[in-house]
Amino acid sequence: MNTKNLLAKLGPFLGLLLVIGLFSISTEVRGYFLTYPNFKIILTQTVIVAIGALGMTLIIIAGGIDLSVGSAIAFTSVVGALLIQRGWSAAAVVLAVVVAGGGIGLLNGVAIAGLRMTPFIITLGTLGVVRGSSKWLANNETVNYDASPINSWMTTADPFGWSLPTGAWVALVAAIGTAVMLRQTVFGRHIFAIGSNEATARLCGVPTVRTKILIYALAGAFFGLAGLMQLSRLRQGDPTVAVGLELDIIAAVIIGGASLSGGVGTVLGSMIGALIMAVLRNGSQQMGWPTYFQEIIIGVVIIAAVFLDRLRQSKGA
Amino acid sequence: MMPPRLRLMGIRKSFGATLALRGVSLEVAPGEVHALVGENGAGKSTLMNILSGALPADAGTLELDGAPYAPRDTLDARHRGVAMIHQELSLAPHLSAWENIMLGAEPSRGGWLRRREAKALARAALERLGHGHLDLERAAGKFPIAEQQIIEIARALRTEPRVLVMDEPTSSLAQADTERLFTVIRQLRDRGVSVIYISHFLEEVERLADRYTVLKDGQSVGTGLMAGTAPAQLVRLMVGREVTELYPARTARPGATVLEVRNLAAGRRLTGADLTLAAGEILGVAGLIGAGRTELVRAVFGLEASDRGVVRLEGRELSRREPGASWRAGLGFLSENRKEEGLMLPLSVAENTVLTKLGRFGRLGWLRRREIDAAGAAWIGRLGIKASGPGQPVGQLSGGNQQKVALARLLEHPARIFLLDEPTRGIDVGSKAQIYELIAGLAREGRAVVLVSSYLPELFGMCDRIAVMRRGELVECRARADWTEPSLMAAAIGAAA
Structure with a gap:
């Protein structure tokens, strides 16, 4: 029983070790791949998907889904760029971008919980609405600005030193905060309750509508934060960026052991899921594999992860 | 006060x-x-x-x-x-x-x-x-x-x-x-x-x-x-009326053996079962929850993959056990889980009734809806199903009437051997009496019924023989008259009678 539980908890972790091991087989690649500077690159490349996956983890545990993440990231990166252009301070930009993301999430949440509509449909709609709005807001071109302290968040001054970029620290702190929130607060446990059995949660007096709206709004704030990292990486606001990123983010959460039918999921799992995808991308590049091959591998990994999870569950039953 | x-x-x-x-x-x-x-x-x-x-x-x-x-x-x-x-x-x-x-x-x-x-x-x-x-x-x-x-x-x-x-x-x-x-x-x-x-x-x-x-x-x-x-x-x-006998009076006239199950095992819940069933007979299956009763009928029907064992239908071994083949061979199965497995709630009464033989209502792949509705309407009349018509979604009917639709599917097919898993669960007394009458009628016509039930009076009221399952095994099968409720419970629990 306990060993099985342990194995279930370690599952994604073993997956991560497996892909790292896989790319370390070739001695030629190992020299670059298994170095701290390269892992720093991998961590930095994970930041956007990881922060997005934090929000998505909340939503998926609650039995929902959000397809509008990629659009929200593009929208908030455009908002951030426009505000920097207007001379806002970095702190004010951060706050405004997170609020903008939260606002999109709030709209999703109100439509889903208030109007009782399917999250898949609502967010499929907002995927288009928000993407179009970002292009409108940006006059259908990239938004450039001179300079901003935010630009340095996704790079380090010293690529070979030990210091991690600010973005990685932000992701780490956000992840710890989310994990603690999920485990130690009433709100966090209500997220699980709603995903596990919404009717029961309502019956027991859980404010389901309010909780769901809050979940989408909070997740939206995370997507805004991810948009900020996107802005920092490109050093411009690009309304066409992050198309399809929602699928990477959902995949990270699923590889991390969450169930699309709700009630199950962990922050640690989702973070490892995001790392697995980044390691796969990075490793494939080092191996000199073409990008289409990376896409195939990531697709196979998603299916394998879910299949292994099911195998584990049926044995545990 | x-x-x-x-x-x-x-x-x-x-x-x-x-x-x-x-x-x-x-x-x-x-x-x-x-x-x-x-x-x-x-x-x-x-x-x-x-x-x-x-x-x-x-x-x-x-x-x-x-x-x-x-x-x-x-x-x-x-x-x-x-x-x-x-x-x-x-x-x-x-x-x-x-x-x-x-x-x-x-x-x-x-x-x-x-x-x-x-x-x-x-x-x-x-x-x-x-x-x-x-x-x-x-x-x-x-x-x-x-x-x-x-x-x-x-x-x-x-x-x-x-x-x-x-x-x-x-x-x-x-x-x-x-x-x-x-x-x-x-x-x-x-x-x-x-x-x-x-x-x-x-x-x-x-x-x-x-x-x-x-x-x-x-x-x-x-x-x-x-x-x-x-x-x-x-x-x-x-x-509002005198129901003297909930269970129809019937005399068993068992005919030739139509179903023979030997040493059937499927997973942890079904470790070994032998039974025979004659035409015109109602065989009850009793046992505690988890004793393997549902698994037994599901394995016979091919809904659970069996590990070993033989199922013979009218003397011929059923080699490929999967639901489609079972229906074709003359087996009919009624799920204990009416809402999730037994019926398609959004579909109409008529569509649910003909689900197992849709092919026969088609011509070159096109369904003839009028004939489907006619088949549904016929069963609404014959079973006294309270529905606005054959086109009404089954989900709108009461539990008892839903169960009648589920049974109509087996009758329409038509099945010769009925595997009924908890056919009266959660339905009202009036509908129960009608379903008992229906089951008794099947036996009179020479069809054979396996009746799985958690409700002892029902087993004693309906069955010719009652088999008891315990921890995945069919432990004993006797004629109804040779059981008493205490002795049957004792067999199910594993205590000395």
């Missing part, structure tokens, strides 16, 4: 043009188990929804311990001391036992969960039910059904209810678990909780209840002390 715990007077409720309740009165004393009986559609669920705050009453008065009682919603009702245990268990399967018990009332400070306090409260609630040994950290969905129910009752008790409403709590429990539940209910009663107990099982009501109220067509038609009231009297009040 003390006011009654709960007093309802002249409760009326209509939905559009339908009058669901037309004047219901009900009085429940403190520390009393009060049975509420009535056919499906008599208004029991509407009344319970009003009591538990899910619906407002149109007219009438409700009083709780002498004070006016008009709950705004279910939560308000709970706070005021009225809790409900629904027929379908409503736990969050992924959450632990203690989280389920404390759900919605978690002790917290500034939004932070006070885990230790929550667990202690949950433990205390379980201990009061005599189930303090349950593993609080285990996910609720991993407990057996009976223990899930205990968890749900513990949750209801958390709010110190004055009135506990239980809707068909034993419908998925085996006998031994039912006994344990009764012990719990009696303890609650002795502590002064008023229990309103809704059940179709009149024997249970007779044993458990102090008083009863009968609902019929939205009105309370009778109330009284349970002691000295015979079940037949209740049935008469419920259906």
Whole structure:
């Protein structure tokens, strides 16, 4: 029983070790791949998907889904760029971008919980609405600005030193905060309750509508934060960026052991899921594999992860 | 004199043009188990929804311990001391036992969960039910059904209810678990909780209840002390006619053997079963929940992959066991899970009826809808299904009528051997009698029936022979006359008779 539980908890972790091991087989690649500077690159490349996956983890545990993440990231990166252009301070930009993301999430949440509509449909709609709005807001071109302290968040001054970029620290702190929130607060446990059995949660007096709206709004704030990292990486606001990123983010959460039918999921799992995808991308590049091959591998990994999870569950039953 | 715990007077409720309740009165004393009986559609669920705050009453008065009682919603009702245990268990399967018990009332400070306090409260609630040994950290969905129910009752008790409403709590429990539940209910009663107990099982009501109220067509038609009231009297009040015999009289004339099962095993739940079934025979399968009864009929039908064993149909071995082949060979299967497996609720009565043989209603792949509807309409007439027409979605029918549609599929096919898993679960007395008559009719026509049931009177009332399963094995099969209820229970539990 306990060993099985342990194995279930370690599952994604073993997956991560497996892909790292896989790319370390070739001695030629190992020299670059298994170095701290390269892992720093991998961590930095994970930041956007990881922060997005934090929000998505909340939503998926609650039995929902959000397809509008990629659009929200593009929208908030455009908002951030426009505000920097207007001379806002970095702190004010951060706050405004997170609020903008939260606002999109709030709209999703109100439509889903208030109007009782399917999250898949609502967010499929907002995927288009928000993407179009970002292009409108940006006059259908990239938004450039001179300079901003935010630009340095996704790079380090010293690529070979030990210091991690600010973005990685932000992701780490956000992840710890989310994990603690999920485990130690009433709100966090209500997220699980709603995903596990919404009717029961309502019956027991859980404010389901309010909780769901809050979940989408909070997740939206995370997507805004991810948009900020996107802005920092490109050093411009690009309304066409992050198309399809929602699928990477959902995949990270699923590889991390969450169930699309709700009630199950962990922050640690989702973070490892995001790392697995980044390691796969990075490793494939080092191996000199073409990008289409990376896409195939990531697709196979998603299916394998879910299949292994099911195998584990049926044995545990 | 003390006011009654709960007093309802002249409760009326209509939905559009339908009058669901037309004047219901009900009085429940403190520390009393009060049975509420009535056919499906008599208004029991509407009344319970009003009591538990899910619906407002149109007219009438409700009083709780002498004070006016008009709950705004279910939560308000709970706070005021009225809790409900629904027929379908409503736990969050992924959450632990203690989280389920404390759900919605978690002790917290500034939004932070006070885990230790929550667990202690949950433990205390379980201990009061005599189930303090349950593993609080285990996910609720991993407990057996009976223990899930205990968890749900513990949750209801958390709010110190004055009135506990239980809707068909034993419908998925085996006998031994039912006994344990009764012990719990009696303890609650002795502590002064008023229990309103809704059940179709009149024997249970007779044993458990102090008083009863009968609902019929939205009105309370009778109330009284349970002691000295015979079940037949209740049935008469419920259906408004004398039902002398719920089970049709029949004489068995078994013919040639049509089904032979040898050494069948499938997974952990079915480790070995042998049985034979003759034409014109009704064979009962009894056993506790989890004894492998459902797995037996599912394995015969090919819904569960079998590890070993032989199934012979009219002397010929059924080599490929999967549902399509079974239907073609003349087997018909009725699932115990009507809503999730037995029927396609959004589809029409007619479509559900012909589902197994759609191909025969087509020409070059095009369905002939008119013929499908004609087939459905024929069964509506022959089985007395209450539906607006063959096009009505099955999900809109009552439980009893849904079950008739599910049976119509087997008749329409037509099957020669009927594997019926709990065919009367959760349906009202009137529909039950009709389904019993239907099953008896099948046997008269020389078809063979395997009847899996948790309800002993049903097995004794219907079957020619009864087989008992225990821990995955079919341990004994005797003619009905050679069993008594105690000896059969003893065989099911594994005790010496």
